[in-house]
Amino acid sequence: MEEFKQILPVSALSDDKRVAFYRKTYTHLAMAVLLFVIVEWVFFQIEPIVNLAFSLTEGWRWFIMLGGFMLITNYAEKMAHKNHNINQQYLGLLLYVIAEAFIFIPLIGIAMMIAESGGANILNQAAILTLSLFTGLSAIVLITKKDFSFLKSMLTIGFFIALGLIVAGLIFGFNLGLWFSVGMVILASGSILYQTSNMVHKYSEDQYVGASLGLFASLMLLFWYILSILSRE
Template sequence: MENSFNPFDNPSNRVLVAQSTEVERVAFYKKTYAHVAGGVLLFVLFEYVLLQSSAIVEFALSMTQGYRWLLLLGGFMLITNYAESTALKTTDKNLQYMAYAGYVFAEAFIFIPLIFIAIAYTDGQGFAILQQAGIVTLTLFAGLSAVVLMTKKDFSFLRSALTIGFFIAIGLIIAGSLFGFNLGLWFSVGMCVLAGGSILYQTSNLVHRFTTEDYIPAAIGLFASLMLLFWYVLRIFMSRD
């Protein structure tokens, strides 16, 4: 679920955020985080609509068993890669928005089993758990983003470590699905650390890698990292019950 953007080769008519004026940088950051917020709202809307259909919920739950979960993850990764590459390779905002919306829908679908279980099997505390996990996730996201935006530090050095970490995580997920063992609390904690590193890396790209017109692909990268963090924060909260 890691997001690894390689920003556009910078054409002559594009200005890197790092080389732009203060006014242009602030406008870029506002657009980017507004699109992240829009992605979160669209995710909530998609999730609500999907959970209203018992057929969709049953199908999503059936996909969490054994190799089916691996197929679902594989399909999700394909959609992720398509959305990322589309948003990065085109300057057509309509296509970028379509890629973003498609990615948000894929996130909403893959979250169905986790959110359904959180609501249905936590002794009536499901909505409180979702709220608590959401607050913790947004607080961590805001704090990590602020660190980068305030210090302007380049966290691109994290890319290799994140790539290795996510490959290890994927290997463990595959092993757990095939051999039926629970990865447990500490795996979720480790994934939260990886997600935090991904937020630092993606926010660093805002400052050092993107141009002032790349706010949609930048938002996709941040949204992906945010949702990865939310997934494992929610798992940690659910493990307490």
């Protein structure tokens, strides 16, 4: 009976347990965002790390950055999503946050340079827009309790197309442009709906860390492309 309870989805739990799960999930999401900010700040205090991150954006080296990021985050997701060991879940979340902080160095560095040269503080603007959109999309799922699992196939196809375009852009040297970033914002928004729906309908009571990682991944994807759009202005 004990094992059966552990595999019950959150939607099948009592109201008190469901609310407790949501609270834990969003608390861990907030902690992940705070940790991202701290790790990012630490990275920017270490010049060799900043130089390394910027050097990996040049030509074929971006393949190394992108490939390494995908391998690390895929491993972290497996640790956090498929393992009921809480220590493994925390390690997966920590690894994911560090990987995100590293790959964000060049984009945040550009945003900081724009602000220092008299431009708008696009970091703050991107953060506000991202959190506003994320909150609105999450509220849709939590209020309606609609199951958005049907988005999985569309998101998978969309991400493969996006990855193909990114690789093609690197190989043939063309800029993907504003509309690609807009398309990725739409894709990231769909991912937020999907991940929030998973939190409600898929995860079990002890997987709040894994649920927070899924939400964090979608949040950071949205932040990346909103910041990319604002950086073009």
